[in-house]
Amino acid sequence: MAKRPKVYGLLAEYETAAELYKACEKVRDAGFGAWDAHSPFPVHGLEKAMGLRASIVPWIVAVMGFSGAGLGFLLQWWTSVVDYPLIISGKPFNSYQAFVPVIFELGILLGSFGAVFGMFGLNRLPTLYHSLFNSDRFSRVTDDRFFISIEARDPKYDPERTRELLESTGAAHVEEVED
């Protein structure tokens, strides 16, 4: 017979956003690190209840956006001034005023790439397989249920005591999820 499957952690189910919020505060105060909350929509202010730091996506967007704008200028300046200078309607080679629209558009374009791909990168998506998908109840996370998952790799994790903690937060259901 095969070895018993490894345990990913515990999954607690809640019926309302309010219950999830209070439960998150308790799990946070218990000092867990490798845990997460799951909800069908972003519950307002839950990052505070979980003790999460602000996202760094804005910094990625700023860097990408300004690089896009800079590249936009370089592209136009290099092609019009350096590589193939051509007099058009008697305008100067470096007609920087006329370059503004393309600078702007490329800034926005790369900034948006930063926002979208930066966000997916930070979230490590796509991750098509995840241990939590082994739970049948977890499929309701995209409908109307709220969950807290605590991973077994957390140093504070203890199969019994962590389960008790989750049950004490008013979870409707607590189960062990296989890895």
Added chain:
Amino acid sequence: MSHYIPTTHEHDIDPVEGRMALIQGNPSFSEITEAVVRPIEIPHRRWWIAFMLSLSMLGVLGISLAYLLWEGVGIWGNNIPVGWGWPIVNFVFWVGIGHAGTLISAVLFLFRQKWRTSINRASEAMTIFAVICALLFPTVHVGRMWVIYWPLPIPNQMSMWPNFRSPLLWDVFAVSTYFTVSLLFWYVGLVPDIATMRDRAKTKIRRIAYGVFALGWRGSHRHWVNYEAAYLLLAAMATPLVLSVHSIVSFDFAVSQLPGWHTTIFPPYFVAGAIFSGFGMVLTLMIPIRAWFKLEHIITVKHLENMAKVILLTGSLVGYAYGMEFFIAWYSGNPYESFAFVNRAFGDYSWAYWTMMSCNVITPQLIWFKKIRRSAVALFILSIFVNIGMWFERFVIVASSLHHDFLPSSWAYFSPTLWDVATLIGSFGLFFTLFCLFLRFLPVIAIAEIKSVMPAANPHYVAPPPASKRKRHVTKSAVGVVESSDGSRDSEDSESAIGRGESSVSQSVKVVVSGAHEVKPAAADEAAPEKAADGHDEKEDADG
């Protein structure tokens, strides 16, 4: 409650915000999912009819383009001096349609207009499909469409680069950036909803298809934090982007030296017109959809009314711009400019000009009447007029300014050919085919977003007792309600009914103070009998 039946009463109050609920009937989260997803899971016969119609129109486009490729742009009515003709008219028309989608998804998001959540998904889809139609026209209008990549800065055998001083090139960058950003914005919004589709999928193909596009989304709050930051920033970037796109489209005209085009009012006037036409198209699409998909409780009359108000505002702005163009044509003292405008209103194209004026300036003024802006049928008819009017606006700008060149010897009249008409109809076929496919496979309403603006989404909201209990409770306590509300029961006008609803509903919300957060329901201080927040006020009124 297995099946949710939409109600039409307007007395549902959001217990957290203390104002009229965005979604009527106080449905639960799963009822929202059910209402939005059901039409996707079971194809409707109406959908097949609409799809087949659109597909046959798309066939017309295919034939037109094939013949165009074979024969050349001579099949159109374009001539010299009217070299731009219908293709550019259609291009500006379709780009303009797209703008409402971005306005709803980005600008209203920045202004925290929560009602946008009912309509943003479909309008963003509309934006993307409209921009696809728009991009088609310059592509085929250049004649040799196989060298359409020339405007892109790609090293080539001529070792030449595009001319970055040309507004036409700015347009290439603006519209393609607009398309890319709109697509990304739409997709980011779709990921959680595609995950919903994945988790509900009954067949393996659906599970895999939705599963791949959901990217393994699992509603993690660590993800939501980054997601919300990205979404906000996309909205913040899409807002100036959408303003820039139609400004740059207007530069195609305004930067030229042609009387009737060379005006500084063009950028704001084009943007207002774009939003005006886009909201017209949103209404044209959403009014049938909300009826066919039974979504009247999510896309309520209030949503239609709000959109109608935007149409009224932007329609009036457009009317002001028309007037101001004429004023400046006279006030500038430029004889060419004043000739162009007198010719526009009273020359060969006066029929088109007055069609435009009546559709864009006069029709939207009907929205001042509450009866009209709250009637779905009236708004649907009105939105068709807006679409027609805005197409004619672009036609008037293109044709009337071009057909009388500086030399009378080169004056000519533009008449469209059969192929002009076929290509325009075909572009509608492309648009509606794509939209039908969207309706068939993707949630037409942003499920996750709409849930997040419902009262129960607030982490400090405590739900009223369950439905079975609630009904019994209401009928039994009806007598008590009459006693305690000292005679105000007698007046049955809707205003007092709403007032009562507000005070009683707020009682059922127990405010939970936790940390720094505190939710203060409106009128919480009013003493009212214990009653459930379920919109049964009317029933009680009848009992009383």
